[in-house]
Amino acid sequence: MFIKNIVSKVLVGSVLLGQAGIVYADNIKVSGWHQLFDFSKPAILMAEKKYEAKNAGTDLIMVDTAFGQALQQATVSTIAGNPSDVIQLVAGWVPAMAEIGGLRALDNLFTQEEINSIPKTSRDALTWEGELVAVPWNPGPILMHYNRNLMKEAGLDPDSPPATWPELKEAIMAICKLPERNGGSVYGIALRTSQNPNSAQWSIPIVYGHGGDIQVDNVPAVNNESVSDALNWIAEIVNSNCSPVGFGFAETRTLFAQERAGFIFEGPWGRGLVKNMSDGKLTVEPKGDVWVAQMPAAPDGTVKTIGNPIVATVSSKSKNPELAVDFLRTVLFDKEITDEFFTSSGLLPSSSMDILGSGLVGADAYAQLFVDALPFTYDTPIKSSKFNMILGELAIGMQEVISGANSNDVLTKVDEKIKSKLKR
């Protein structure tokens, strides 16, 4: 198989070299990374078939883009004037694309009914200058996953996970005291603290938990009491060796799958990850090894979390936005396809509450916890085209606080840096 693949590649080598220039003027191009994953392929192929049957004569072309390159690719192709009609993004990147005028307003392309089926917080997050420029394809609220076995061992009740941040901290500290397992020490929680915007993004729910936010009126404002509290909360846990230091998403996930961390914050993909990475040893069920709960509540009792949804947009340069939107309509609202998507990937397949609340998704307890979280999930916690830069600076600040610096000093500096970079 391996050899055959190489041979066939050699035969088409010359074609590969000149592959880029092909332009299909009348067709609909969809770029994204879903197609890359085996688990979402069946649904994507089904959608393609259905779409082409519905719109006879239209050729749907799937353009694979690496996740890490998706924003860059979309940006460059938009500047160069030949973007795909439909572009898959994550919510945080939407402002960057919207700012260069790359996205088409969707308000008039979808029916009012369709739009209303999307939760309002999601719509708000994806609205840029009053216009809806993206729709969530796979909503991704970040919830608290916890290891029931470790809780039991630490003398905690696995059926009543921590509901407030102080409770969570206590649980973390308790689990942290457990003896070594699988060749390494057991951590209370696997927090992301690597030097990556992603680490800062994942700490935003902790800021919410301390009653604040990192922006005011869509302007980033990290220098405040709650951010400072959140960073100190993280630093205290890390410095008591109850969370690893410097880990990114891959390392934290490994840790959790090895039953060496009591808690982890993950989206609806958490179930699949835990199962895969533990080679099926761990079950994700209400009474199984791992289960999920809503984020702990802030002091005022509110529960808020961030989302990291995969969204779909239509390029402002698309020659045929109606046809493009019809593809979105197919993948988002066709029950057969969303069911297939849900079965094969476990991800929330649509942003429509109608779909999420009924059928296969409606019957799934794990999925329903995420659906429940949608109304208080904030998909773009910072609405800025320099989303990554802001979070990147915050991540470095977080590392500084962990290494012992005064959080207020650090945040003053981070705030200045963000402001000066926003001016560029």
Add this chain to the structure above:
Amino acid sequence: MKFSFSKLVRGYIIPYGLQASALASTAILISPIVWMVSTSLKKESEVFDRPPVWIPSEISFDSYFRIMNSFVANILYNSILVALLAAIIATVIGAMTAYALSRFAIPGKSTIMLFFLSSLAFPIPLLMMSMYILLMKMGLLDTLLSMIIGHTVITLPITVWLMKNFIDQIPKEIEEAAYVEGASFLRIIFFIVFPLSMPALTASALFVFVTSWNELFFGLSFISSPDLRTVPVGISQSFLQEFKTDWTGMMSLAVIVTIPIGIIFVFLQKSFLRGMIAGSVKG
């Protein structure tokens, strides 16, 4: 027989001491690679054993079978294609230029050579930005050609430098003899000079190949289609992005992508070093 301390030192202690230190330092220097191979042959369960286990209790090729999929075949194929073409193009063009610099009366020759030498140290990101804009305008972004161009550009200076120093050492009389015998200039260059420069050509081609095989950032910025990824790009963009830190799989992949140049070097190491040393020691 009289016992002599100095004889003991000279006859046994020094030779065995040298042998032992040579063996020890070699062992230490290649230990990371041994560890890589060792990990790749372990069973998943043994990977996390402490203290570290150097020789797996049971050799297992599972991880190799697990990662040998079309994705790996694809990145290997792309890398081989790009590295091979870059090596050929850079070496041939470099050799042609080197020949001209070595044999023709070109004004400012030493300045040109100094420029080539210093361009090895040029800030690559600075080069990449304008190249990016150029390639975008030429419509070459997201083609293997863009990477081939990039890799040729950053290695051309060294091929010129290596080849020029080597060609300088070939006696001109050989070319004159061929010229008197009626060979045309092109024939002299391609049938006399280049065959004689084989060590330098090998060294430059290998240098370009290795550089290209290693190069991540042109691939990262110029390529967006997963089909066109080379080994470093494929690994950093897909493998490291995968959800799992699968160490045996990672190490197997590391072994697999090291093998192609490893094999080339086992066969061509001598020639490579000869050309490299002839070309660089002098300069």
Add this chain to the structure above:
Amino acid sequence: MYSLKQNKLLLLGLCLPATLIVAIFIIFPIANGVYMSFTDASPLRPTSKFVGFENYRYLFADDVYWQVLGNTIFIIGFATILAMLISVCLALLLNNTIRFSGLYRSLIFQTWVVPWIVIAILWGWIFNTDYGLVNGTLAQYGLIESQIDWLFNGKYAQWAIILCFAWRSIPFLMVIMLAALQGVPGEVLDAAEVDGAKYWQKTFKVTLPLIQNISLAAALMQAVRMFQEMTLPFVLTEGGPMNATMVLSMYSYNLAFDSWDFALAATVGSLWLVMLVLFGAIYLKTVVREM
């Protein structure tokens, strides 16, 4: 040389491809890069305008830039020194008539062909806090009590990168120095021996001075290549923690292709170019003149 000298067409043909490549892909980008450092260029903007020294002012006021500059010099400086010391010792050792010395040399040199991306993955595994070889071995012999976060502590991470860079440079430096050692004429050493020099005196007074220039040139070449190398920090540490392993090349790459701030990245690149010119001038004035 014969009438080749007059063959303008041939000269043109030979030089044309390289000239085109150099002009289009080296000289133009460098010149354009320097120009961009005086504008607010970004691929996200359709047009750019001239801003004078604004980018330079911004960069000089940014403490991260200075930190990165310091890191780069620290990491590459120590890596080069470390690699030089080890390779000199190795070359001297293997230059003795030792059995299998050819094999040792080949084995060590094989490490030079390991791709950077593999090195990044491999050393990430070796320095892994929980299961890594380093912590495992240290703990095995009771040298450490708790695990060390090699890659997540600023100082340790810098030294881990230094070690990687040095490890990767040693094979190349070693073979160059071995070649240089083999080029030292035997008569000179015989003469020293006749004059009564002991092994160490011969080594320090005769051998090393004779290979000094070649070794320095090779070390400089390695340093220059490491200056451009960014795969390792990019993959191994992402420049962290707290930018401790952020080197100049990766910093400017990120500015250009992550923040799309071509202007600032070009400024970093232009300053790099200035350093290069200064360094080159000093090098030519001091080292080359002595040669």
Add this chain to the structure above:
Amino acid sequence: MSYVELNNIGKSFDRVEVLKKINLSIKKDEFCVLIGPSGCGKSTLLRIIAGLESPSSGSLSLNNKDVTELRPRDRNIAMVFQNYALYPHLTVRGNMEFGLKLDKTPKAKINDLVNEAAAILKLEPYLTRYPKQLSGGQRQRVAMGRAIVRNPSLFLFDEPLSNLDAKLRTKMRTEIKSLHFRLKSTTVYVTHDQIEAMTMADKIVVMNEGEIIQVGTPLELFDNPKNLFVASFLGSPEINLFEGTVKKSSDGYFLKLDGTSDLNLPQDLNFNEDQKIIVGIRPQSLKVSSKSTKLKSVVNIIENTGTSTFIFSTVGSSNVCSEVDRNLNFKVGDDIFLSAEPNKMLIFNPETGERLINEI
């Protein structure tokens, strides 16, 4: 018209004139040796004949055809280089075939020619070897073979023997000469070794500082050098030179040397008294006896080469050399007396170096 004709050939490199108005003609089948000290322009002249350099002025014709503007390959010449310039990546056969293949000679004919040349040069056992597997003499022969196979109208040799040791050089000298005898090929041969020139040449061209000093057969040049330069360049050991002032005594003219010694001059010539001259006497003509003459000398060194014996002795402050019968029994420190036949003396003007009397 001669076979090779050089008309006013001049050559300058960067305003340095290395050849000044060279005129030379070489007959068909002639073996012509260009000789002179290094830097005299002989190699440049050969390269101009080959077409490797183009002259700055003048013209060159080969077999009645003006070839000044022709490329080497259109001149039908073959050249043997000082370091042989064999193609290291080709076998002996490959080296010899190279030029023929370029001429698109039929394969069968190439084989015949190469085999024939290999037979002549006794290279048959080495045809499949590479140059680096051959000894110096064998390489030399391959270089010649490469020239022979092409049956050129002109052979050019550029100091071909200078890389060989003394014994081999003598051997190859004979081989080249006999080859020339056999092939009857017109040859231009550059050397700085006067013995090579003397033994091989039909015609010697002595050059110095870019000019031809004298042209002639070896014996003509040896016996009748045009000036001091030619006289001292040819002959080994070098010609003895006595510098002094002409005086007249009752016996006729004699040369007053700086010491106490005198030398009798040919009496049939008219000298001016007090005229300064240089007298050259070849070692072979400088007789030694214990019988008293006016030229007294003390033996310094006796050199015996087996075939001949040389006595180096001191006259005044200068050393002279004479070839003697090996049976004469002299010891170092002995007083000896020197004399020479008047007709063996060559007389030169010390200022210009020109021969004063061309015919004696």
